[in-house]
Structure formats: C-alpha cells, structure tokens
Amino acid sequence: MNLESIKTAVFLAISNYGGKILLALIAFIIGRFIIGRLSKFISARMTQSKIDRDVQPFLLSLVTVMLNVMLLLSCAGILGIETTSFVAVLGAAGLAVGLALQGSLANFxxxxxxxxxxxxxxxxxxxxxxxxxxxxxxxxxxxxxxxxxxxxxxxxxxxxxxxxxxxISGKGLIRVDMVFGVGSQNSLDKTKSAIQTVVDTCPTALKDKAHDILVTKLEPNAVYYDVRVWTHPDNYWDTYYYVNEHIKRQFDLTGIEAPERWLHVVQKG
Incomplete structure (x- = not known):
C-alpha cells in the first residue's frame, strides 16, 4: 500500500467517522459535567431531606455508576454501535467479571x-x-x-x-479502664483520695456518672487500683492521658510512693 492509498483511507475514515467521534466526545464531556453537577445536587437534596447519612454515600455511588453506564451507552449509540448488541456483550462481560470478582460482590x-x-x-x-x-x-x-x-x-x-x-460508641458513653500500682506502705485512704481528686478534676469525665476506684490486687510490696472513668467516646484518649499524667503529679504532691523492687536471693551450700 503506497502513501497515497493511506492518505485516501485516512481521509475517508475522517469523513465517515470524524463527525460522529467528535459528537460522541462532546456528548461525553457534557455528560460528565452534568453527572458531576447532578451528583452534587442529589447529595445536597439527601442532606436537606435528612436521609440517613450512612445511606447517602452508598446511594450516591450507586446513582453515579448507573449514570456513567447510561452515558457510555449513549456515546456508543452516537458512534453507530448497535446498543442492543453492546448491552448483550456488556451483560456477558459483566457475568464473567462477576464470577471473577466474587469477593467484590460479597463486599457489595x-x-x-x-x-x-x-x-x-x-x-x-x-x-x-x-x-x-x-x-x-x-x-x-x-x-x-x-x-x-x-x-x-x-x-x-x-x-x-x-x-x-x-x-465502642454504640451506647453513647464509654468507660476508660486504667490500673495504677503503689507501694504497700502507702495509706489506702490517702491513695484513694489522691486518685479521686484527679478523677473529680478531669474535664472530660462525666459529672453525673459514678466512677470507680477499686483495690484489684495485693502483693507483698504493692497495691493495685482499678480506676474506671466514664466519658464520651470522642474524649476517650483525652481522658486516658489526662488521668495518667495527673495521677503521677498527684502522687508526687501527696508523697505516695511507687512499689519497691525486691530482689530475692537464695544462697546455696
């Protein structure tokens, strides 16, 4: 095939299909713009209608996918592709893809x-x-x-x-559980009072909820306390770190000592 034949073939192709390709491209660009604006409109309407916000992203994604499929079918029709055959091929391809992507269907x-x-x-x-x-x-x-x-x-x-x-936030409230150990030589009442002071001054602890300060474990050199503070789920970590830091400060202030380390040595012979 010589150069002239190639030029003639290209010219004929452009003459026959160039207009359709251009029209399909314009339709695709306009369609994508309309879909984008329509998605924003639907999202705003769902928010105004107070539709469950859990459902909103799901429905919006589903509608967007359907609109894009319709746009592709329209562009195929403009190009002269038989849409019925195209849909049949698309359905067969969808079945094959569905079998290959069973995990995605399970996720859906x-x-x-x-x-x-x-x-x-x-x-x-x-x-x-x-x-x-x-x-x-x-x-x-x-x-x-x-x-x-x-x-x-x-x-x-x-x-x-x-x-x-x-x-964690299903009930609306959450309990922050912490354990603190002090030396057994410290007064029980003094230790509980120091912990109670921190809990009472914690800004994220609920004021209308009873908090627990319980002796949970006794050892020869240590006493351990369960401290359970109620708060809102969003304040979990703020409560956790506040209580830990201020327990240390309060223990230092009141002279409550940490457990002493014991080393038990057994002499043989």
Whole structure:
C-alpha cells in the first residue's frame, strides 16, 4: 500500500467517522459535567431531606455508576454501535467479571447488610479487623475509618458484615479502664483520695456518672487500683492521658510512693 492509498483511507475514515467521534466526545464531556453537577445536587437534596447519612454515600455511588453506564451507552449509540448488541456483550462481560470478582460482590452484599441492620453508623467509634477509628463513610464496597492519628483505613464490607465488630460508641458513653500500682506502705485512704481528686478534676469525665476506684490486687510490696472513668467516646484518649499524667503529679504532691523492687536471693551450700 503506497502513501497515497493511506492518505485516501485516512481521509475517508475522517469523513465517515470524524463527525460522529467528535459528537460522541462532546456528548461525553457534557455528560460528565452534568453527572458531576447532578451528583452534587442529589447529595445536597439527601442532606436537606435528612436521609440517613450512612445511606447517602452508598446511594450516591450507586446513582453515579448507573449514570456513567447510561452515558457510555449513549456515546456508543452516537458512534453507530448497535446498543442492543453492546448491552448483550456488556451483560456477558459483566457475568464473567462477576464470577471473577466474587469477593467484590460479597463486599457489595456486605455493604447492603450493614446499611440494613446498622451494626454501626457514620461517626461511630469502632474496632474491627485490628483497627480502631471513627466511621467516615460506608461505601458500596468498603467502609472508611479515620484513626485517632488521622490515618484513613479502608475495610472491605464483606469482612465487616461477617466478622466481629466492637462498636465502642454504640451506647453513647464509654468507660476508660486504667490500673495504677503503689507501694504497700502507702495509706489506702490517702491513695484513694489522691486518685479521686484527679478523677473529680478531669474535664472530660462525666459529672453525673459514678466512677470507680477499686483495690484489684495485693502483693507483698504493692497495691493495685482499678480506676474506671466514664466519658464520651470522642474524649476517650483525652481522658486516658489526662488521668495518667495527673495521677503521677498527684502522687508526687501527696508523697505516695511507687512499689519497691525486691530482689530475692537464695544462697546455696
């Protein structure tokens, strides 16, 4: 094939299909713009309608995917591709992909189950799959957690729907459990009073909830206290670190001593 034949073939292709390709490209760009604006509108309307915020990201993702598929079919029609055949091919390809991506289908089903039975909601503090964080979004296939150190953890919905999940904030309140040991020579009443002072002055401890200071273990050189402080889930770490730091300060201030280390030596012979 010589150069002239190639030029002629290219010219004929442009003449026959150039307009359709340009029109399809314009339709695709306009369609993507409309879908973006429509997604924002739907999101705003769902927020105004007070639709469960757990469901909002899921529905928005589903609608966006459907609109994009419709846009692709429309562009294929503009190009002259037979859409019925295209849909049949797409369906067969979807079946093959579905069989290959059974895990993704399990994640989709898991997302539906999570939204129906609501073991947790957006904003809840949960522990799952070895991670602890606040639920930022429940998407079609994954759930997003934000950890206390501001990392985003992506967890598959399939594992979440079938595995164990601890909803830390499910009851609205949480108890911070800590253990402190002091030397056995310290007065019991004096030690409990020092701990009570810290608990009473903790800004994140609930004032209308009874907190526990209990002797949990006795040893020859040490006494251990269980300290249980009630707070809101969002204040868990603030409460934990406040009590630990101020217990040390209060013990130093009141002269409460730490357990003495004993070394037991056995002499043979």
């Amino acid at each position: 089903a898991g997302g539906v189950l999570i939204l129906i039975f609501k073991p947790f909601r957006v904003g809840d503090l949960i522990n799952a799959q070895g991670f602890t964080g606040h639920v930022e979004a429940i998407q079609i296939f994954n759930t997003l957690l934000v950890t206390p150190d501001n990392k985003t953890i992506i967890l598959p919905n399939g594992a979440l729907s079938t595995g164990s999940v601890t909803n």
